[in-house]
Amino acid sequence: MRIYNTLTGKKEDFIPVNEGSVGMYACGVTVYDNCHVGHARSAIVFDVIKSYLNYRGFKVSYVRNFTDIDDKIINRAKEEGISWDEVAQKYTEEYYADMDALGVSRADLEPKATDHIPEMIEIIVDLIEKGYAYDVDGDVFFEVSKFDGYGKLSKRDMKDMMAGARVDVDERKKSPMDFALWKSSKEGEPSWESPWGPGRPGWHIECSAMSKKHLGESFDIHGGGADLIFPHHENEIAQSEAYTGKDFAKYWVHNGFITIDKEKMSKSLGNFFTIKEILDKFDPEVLRVFLLSTHYRSPIEFSDMILRETEALLDRFYSTLMRIDDFISKNSSGSGQTGETETFKKVLERFEDRFREAMDDDFNTALAIGHIYEVIREVNRYIDSKPSGDDATELLNDAVGALRVATEVLNVFNRTPKEWYVALMRSHGIPLTEDDIDNKIEMRRDARSRKDWDQADIIRDELLRSGVILEDRPDKTVWKIKIGN
């Protein structure tokens, strides 16, 4: 297995610190607002990585934190006229609602910053003792120049950064690059007792404290969005390695951004969509598949058009699944293998290897999905070749089983066709019930049996205008939801 490591800038063979087990920490969210699709990408990427590592037989400990104290939370509390912890509580719940919808599983541990204040203070005290940090008027700063490796993750050196440093620097810092480990709090702000007076932790220290507590001083994978490389992850390395004297995380994994009109989607630019906004119009699985159909390190351009294409992609999968179900339910006995049988078998046999190869190569979900669709095409080709008998049923069941291995790891394509179409009916806002549609199909069946084609077409057109497609099979008529405009 190979993983791209931001620290070395290369794909490396994955060799965990302790054989057979993996400690993984991904930076979660600051709970001060609803999540946008950028947060969804990060969450889904690490969800799949965790799931794949499990599939590969590793015992995974996955930690994803919540930053539940921060300036933005405090500001938000003021705006909404509620307390900071109510803000954190509210948006933690919203986070779970969004992530549950997207099929993101819970991490093994989901620690909160405010539950680890003593651990953070312990590290800060030690860093001061060791000469890596200094306190001024109740604030504590990490002195970047004391840590030799500073800049090794983000590949920049102190000189360059000085040149680009911002003007509004805190005058009390020894260097503009120094960052806060502890911030004194103003009157009325949330605070915790500390050796430096009442205050709250700086942003970076929580991850050092929580990863150490739950995964140990050195662990395997640390991840997050690419915008966390500097300064957040760089600062984590400085704090943690200065404190323990050991290597911190071995592999640094960063997901790319979502862009709109080629620009990074971000809060500050205002060009973002919340997950909730997207889920008003699209099924959550569409968003998940969309985010996995590009390699996790590449930027993804976000648009309605591409989501509609993804919807069509998913529909192709579920349509095929429906054909398989159909075929199996009315398959006659006997043995009627066809010229396609051998090719179909071959594609099935090598599918899991190809899936694994793709995922082993830095979690190439896009390629993995491509392989899934090769199987889909083969399934259709096979059914078109009109096989029959128990062997055919068994082969198609094998196909479903082979696909399931992959679809469970990715946690996509796991519903029944029926569930998919019912979900689409909702996300497309089609004001019909399944019974409504079944009644129309019944009426049309009568018309067709009278060879009243005009009446049959009227019914079909009427449903089509509502977004429902009818497909006539030899023995029955099935319905689907129309994709696209």
Add this chain to the structure above:
RNA sequence: GGCGGCGUACCCAAGUGGCUAAGGGAGAGGUCUGCAAAACCUUUAUGCGCCGGUUCAAAUCCGGCCGCCGCCUCCA
């Protein structure tokens, strides 16, 4: 300014030295169908931003140029 990345068909996208450049969408033609839809078949890059170089062999490595983007500030 410093550092990093990207540029593959009409669109999205995989591919980082060697089989006919995955997969999806869109378009065209065909098979099937009462007509459709779906599915399948054929078709759409002798070509991978441009120009050189290395090599028996390059989308893939090296150099230059052009274009786009990101980080350097809270940010997934």
